[in-house]
Amino acid sequence: MTASLQIDEHGRLRHLLTTEGLPRDLIQRILDTAETFVPTPGAPSKKVPLLRGKTVFNLFFENSTRTRTTFELAAKRLSADVINMDVAHSSKSKGEDDLDTLYTLQAMGADIFAIRHPDNGAAARFAAHAAPHVAIVNAGDGSHAHPTQGLLDVFTIRQHRPDFDSLKVAIVGDVRHSRVAHSTIHALRTLGTTDIRVVGPEQFLPDNADRLGVTATSDTAAGLDRADVVMGLRIQRERIEGDALAGVADYHSQFGLTADNLAFASSEALVMHPGPINRGVEINADIAYGKQSVILDQVRNGIAVRMAVMAIIAGNRNQAGSGSGDV
Numbered sequence: 001m002t003a004s005l006q007i008d009e010h011g012r013l014r015h016l017l018t019t020e021g022l023p024r025d026l027i028q029r030i031l032d033t034a035e036t037f038v039p040t041p042g043a044p045s046k047k048v049p050l051l052r053g054k055t056v057f058n059l060f061f062e063n064s065t066r067t068r069t070t071f072e073l074a075a076k077r078l079s080a081d082v083i084n085m086d087v088a089h090s091s092k093s094k095g096e097d098d099l100d101t102l103y104t105l106q107a108m109g110a111d112i113f114a115i116r117h118p119d120n121g122a123a124a125r126f127a128a129h130a131a132p133h134v135a136i137v138n139a140g141d142g143s144h145a146h147p148t149q150g151l152l153d154v155f156t157i158r159q160h161r162p163d164f165d166s167l168k169v170a171i172v173g174d175v176r177h178s179r180v181a182h183s184t185i186h187a188l189r190t191l192g193t194t195d196i197r198v199v200g201p202e203q204f205l206p207d208n209a210d211r212l213g214v215t216a217t218s219d220t221a222a223g224l225d226r227a228d229v230v231m232g233l234r235i236q237r238e239r240i241e242g243d244a245l246a247g248v249a250d251y252h253s254q255f256g257l258t259a260d261n262l263a264f265a266s267s268e269a270l271v272m273h274p275g276p277i278n279r280g281v282e283i284n285a286d287i288a289y290g291k292q293s294v295i296l297d298q299v300r301n302g303i304a305v306r307m308a309v310m311a312i313i314a315g316n317r318n319q320a321g322s323g324s325g326d327v
Contacts, residue, residue: 005127012316015127015136016309018145019186027190031155033308034301037077050311051080054111058084059101060139061117066275066299067139067149071114074306078314080112098122099129106131111317112310113137120144135313137306143177143236149274150183152305154191156298157229160270165192170224170265172255173233173282174204175216180274181233182212189213199223200255201248204235220255224264231272232257232283257283262292270294 006015006022013026039045056075060068068084075082085105102113115126116139123138123145130136140146154164161167169188175181175198185196196214198205209216217223224230235245245251252258257271271293279285288295 002124005124008316013309013313014316015123015130015138016147016313017123017127017136017138019147019150019183019190020145022147022187022190024190027151027154027187030151030305030308030312031158033312034151034155034304037304037307038301045077047077047079049079051075051078051111051314054078054314055081055083055109056112056114056310057105057110058082058139059087059105059113059115060085061087061098061115061122062140064116064139066302067116067146068114070299070302071137071139071306074303074310075112075114077303078307078311080310083110098126102126102129106134110134112313114139114306116140118142133317135310135317137309137313140179143179144182146179146183146274148302148306148309149180150185150187151309152298152302153180153184153231153272153274154187155305156272156294156301157188157270159297159301160294161228164188165194167193167229168195168197168227168266169193169229169231170197170199170227171214171231171233172199172220172223172257174235175200175233176204176206177236178233181231184231185212185214197223197227201245201251220261221264224261227265227269229270229272230257230262230265231274232277233274234276234278234282252281256281257287259284259287262287268292272298274298 002017003021006017008014058068058071072082112135114137115123120142122141123136127136138145138147171181188196198214198216199220202218205216271287273283273295277283277288
């Protein structure tokens with residue numbers, strides 16, 4: 001269902017709902033396009049007219065700093081008109097159904113929605129009911145998927161280590177509840193990475209590790225052994241009932257990205273984190289902003305990747321409307 005929603009009959013990107021099942025050549029195209037939007041160091045960011053006359057709505061049913069802001073910047077740099085919806089003070093507070101919100105905003109001339117929602121599968125639900133000219137970009141749905149974050153993660157890795165097929169990647173923390181982890185894992189595997197370890201206490205490890213194609217372990221030393229990339233994840237407390245750390249004596253010591261734990265990884269390992277970070281829980285501040293960290297690169301790259309996704313989708317819609325062939 002999701003695959004048919006996000007890819008049209010010509011193999012073009014219609015909506016972006018998940019990285020799972022995205023063809024390798026399409027991921028490569030998004031990354032290559034994003035590369036053209038990365039500013040030259042020291043040069044000012046430039047606007048391009050690719051979305052001129054289009055309207056992008058940021059429709060966030062959950063709080064966000066990085067994702068919402070970078071979607072806004074990305075759309076503005078593509079010359080789109082941007083509307084940031086304050087859902088807490090919208091008609092949803094009066095009982096309006098989410099789909100009615102979609103229909104109302106479509107009637108106002110929306111072309112692209114970046115949607116964050118607490119429910120798994122919400123992005124696909126919006127896409128299934130969107131008007132033919134409207135695109136949905138999933139900005140995170142529950143613990144299911146966060147495709148633009150997964151794409152910006154692999155884009156950031158590619159800038160430093162383009163040899164995906166030989167990489168050893170360790171993802172540490174609350175993988176079970178992390179939409180970021182799922183999207184990044186799918187993107188990595190599609191690009192050829194086969195050595196992916198997920199590390200954390202038992203309650204944070206996925207119960208479908210075999211299907212994901214990852215090795216799950218609670219042994220930090222084994223999980224980080226000679227890793228080329230180490231990604232930390234925050235604990236998704238908002239998706240966990242009760243005490244998230246019940247039974248874990250000292251989470252920071254056992255599973256935090258500390259100097260002691262990173263010593264098991266390659267001495268030149270990239271340190272990543274999708275944010276927001278919780279200092280002294282899953283990562284130390286000196287590690288987050290240390291010489292191995294590419295965390296701020298991830299933030300900056302989020303703008304370029306989101307520009308690429310929206311530009312490609314808009315271009316595909318224009319081609320479909322004109323009856324032209326494949327992208």
